[in-house]
Amino acid sequence: MEFKDLEIFQAVAEHGTITGAAKELNYVQSNLTARIHKLETELNTPLFNRHRRGMSLTPEGKKLLTYSQQILSLTAEMKQAVQNQTEPSGKLEIGTVETVIHLPKILSSYIKNYQNVDLSVYTGVTETLQREVLHHKLDGAFVTESDFHPDLVTHQVFQEELVLISDSAANSLEELKEKPFLCFSKGCGYRARLETWYEDQNITPKRVMEFGTLETILQSVTMGLGVTFVPKSAVTHMEQNGLIKCHSLPQKYSTIKTVFIRRADTYLTTTIAKFIETIESNK
Known part of the structure; x- marks a missing residue:
């Protein structure tokens, strides 16, 4: 087994197709197909499920991917360690x-x-x-x-302060409790903090709307779509221009x-x- 075989295997696993992997590695597709077959023969197990939409890892392939990532990472680390x-x-x-x-x-x-x-x-x-x-x-x-x-x-x-922000028409923190909560997907630290505040206040947001970018969330807030929880330093300019209002929460939730x-x-x-x-x- 060669390092290049693992690089090819990893690229196919990430792209889900031979075509995508070949484009990334600048290889001929038939060469990649042959190397994958060679690796499967050497390990005596199928690594991919082949279907119309492309290729997905078998349970054995998922195991190999974990080891492959570690091996290639260590290889890159080794090269850096002995260089300048x-x-x-x-x-x-x-x-x-x-x-x-x-x-x-x-x-x-x-x-x-x-x-x-x-x-x-x-x-x-x-x-x-x-x-x-x-x-x-x-x-x-x-x-x-x-x-x-x-x-x-x-x-x-x-370290900085998180603030609950709303459109400029909002007058009190109380009325914001009824507004939709605009946020990133689960796993966001800011979202987790505001969710804790909601729970402690026995509030259930009527709607939670997930977005992919901060810019979209902020624009939606200025248009009155809902509220969000962000670092104050990231929105100070918007508050100064009258586009939003910042509402402080207790330090337990806001210091991050x-x-x-x-x-x-x-x-x-x-x-x-x-x-x-x-x-x-x-x-």
Whole structure:
């Protein structure tokens, strides 16, 4: 079994088709098909279910994917560990929740100082990002502080206040209790905080509406569609322009910390070490 076989297997598993994997890897489709068959023969088990819509993993394929991700992650880590220890280089894949107000400053500072790093940033909710860091899909992520998996280590980034926001016509916190709750999907730390407040107040929102982006949520709030719970720093300009009203909740619900997480057992490469240094210097 070669590392390339595992890379091909992983690409097919992620895309669900030979066509998609071939396009990503710049391979001829017949070559990928042959390598998958070779791997299945070598392991003496089918790794994929073939159907009209493409390919899906068998239970054995799912097991192999877990090991494949670990092996390829360790391989990449090994290469970085034996290369230049003073100048960061290579790929760095970072995740973040959408409301990290200091993120542009951190990224700009890092990229200016370390131009040999190929930096990619992905957005998501805290629960999803934690899972992707644990599964070696991301090198680290900016998330809302919570009870993390023991295999993760955290670095403090900053603390801020969450506020309940409504359109500018709202007059009191009491009337907002009847408004629809606009939020990200389950796993969002801000959503969890407001849900706790609702529960403690014995309130059941008449409607919960999930959105994919912060921009859409904020625009919907300004139009009176509902309320949401976000860092005050992310909406100060909207409040100053009279587009929304901010409503404070008790500190128990509103004080929140953003942290950077990474796996505790992975080698701390120069690339990620310098990224953490950049976070520290831009607090």
